[in-house]
Amino acid sequence: xxxxxxxxxxxxxxxEKTIFNVVKTVNKFGKSIxxxxxxxxxxxxxxxxxxxxxxxxxxxxxxxxxLNSGFKQALKLKFNYIITIDADGQHNPKLLKKFINLLxxxxxxxxxxxxxxxxxxxxxxxxxxKYRYNIEDPLCGLxxxxxxxxxLFKLSYTYESIGTELMLNSISSGIKxxxxxxxxxxxxxxxxxxGSILVNFxxxxxxxxxxxxK
Numbered sequence: 001x002x003x004x005x006x007x008x009x010x011x012x013x014x015x016e017k018t019i020f021n022v023v024k025t026v027n028k029f030g031k032s033i034x035x036x037x038x039x040x041x042x043x044x045x046x047x048x049x050x051x052x053x054x055x056x057x058x059x060x061x062x063x064x065x066x067l068n069s070g071f072k073q074a075l076k077l078k079f080n081y082i083i084t085i086d087a088d089g090q091h092n093p094k095l096l097k098k099f100i101n102l103l104x105x106x107x108x109x110x111x112x113x114x115x116x117x118x119x120x121x122x123x124x125x126x127x128x129x130k131y132r133y134n135i136e137d138p139l140c141g142l143x144x145x146x147x148x149x150x151x152l153f154k155l156s157y158t159y160e161s162i163g164t165e166l167m168l169n170s171i172s173s174g175i176k177x178x179x180x181x182x183x184x185x186x187x188x189x190x191x192x193x194x195g196s197i198l199v200n201f202x203x204x205x206x207x208x209x210x211x212x213x214k
Contacts, residue, residue, distance in 0.1 A: 001104055005148075006030030007079035008096065009070030010052070011063055011141075012087035016042040022085070023050035025093035029100060030083065033073050035066040043087075053077075067163050080148035084163060086141040090185045099144040102178045108149055109170045109177040111135065112142030114184045121203035128207060133171045136179060139203065143167060151175060164206055 008030045012019050016039070023032045032052035036044045038060030047054050055069050067084060074082045081103055085091050091112070102110045113136045117123055122139050129135040143163065145152060152170065171177060 001081055001100060001148075003030055005080040006100065007070075007074035007077070007082050008032050009067065009074060009082065009084045010034045010087045011037060011066035011070065011084075012039065012043050012047070013037045013060060013063075013066070014039045014041045014043060015087040016046050018089040019043055019087050020046040020050045022087055022089055022093055023047060023052045026085065026096065027051065029093070029096040030081070031079070033070050034087070035070045037061055037063075037066040064163070071162050075147070080146070081144065082147055083144040084141055091142045092182065092185065095142065095180065095182055096144075098180060099142075102180070103144055103146045106176060107178045108146045108151060108175045109167065110144040111137065111167065111177065111179045112140040113137040113179050113181045114140050115182065116184055119200050119203065121200035121207075125203055125207050129168075129171075133168075135167075135171055138164065138167060142180075142182070145170075 006029060008026045010019070010022060010026065010032055012034055019034065023034060026032045027050070032050070033055065034047040034052040035055045035057065036047065037057045044054060044056060053073065055073055057066065057069065070084070071082065081100065083096060083099055085093065085096070099110045117126065117137065125139055126137055129138045145166065152166070
């Protein structure tokens with residue numbers, strides 16, 4: 001796939017220490033779209049220096065909202081492949097080559113599988129998807145989608161939690177996919193997704209909504 005037709009969505013909140021290096025590496029494989037989700041540090045300026053497409057939220061709306069803004073921008077610009085990756089440096093951007101190759105081979109969805117999960121709710125969600133769909137890490141931020149094929153456009157999903165919804169709808173529809181196992185790098189600072197109790201609740205709530213719909 002032509003590099004100019006690949007979008008890499010990078011949600012970021014106060015990631016001035018890592019965003020530049022992540023984007024510079026990502027740019028070797030596709031066009032970076034950084035969503036600055038209400039940062040109060042230099043995340044936006046660092047992203048601009050690295051020549052990313054920049055989308056800015058005036059206030060912090062959360063990871064899902066940032067991801068949703070990135071998808072809307074990528075689909076508006078008609079990219080063929082859309083990849084998501086975290087801004088904190090825990091995902092090695094060099095893995096993108098493998099993800100792109102797997103999309104080129106005909107997989108419509110490629111899912112990252114982390115060497116370790118950060119939260120209890122992620123383990124619970126993963127146990128369900130492992131049992132139901134043989135998917136081990138549904139909440140990993142490193143995923144890739146082939147929007148060149150119309151099958152993904154025919155799936156039902158909202159922009160409330162597009163990363164999880166699109167993945168689950170894809171897999172449950174029997175779409176061809178692959179999983180890629182990788183080792184998570186250590187963060188250089190603390191996670192920014194909020195308190196562990198609140199995040200665990202949101203994850204379990206998303207699982208509940210999925211089960212109710214099914």
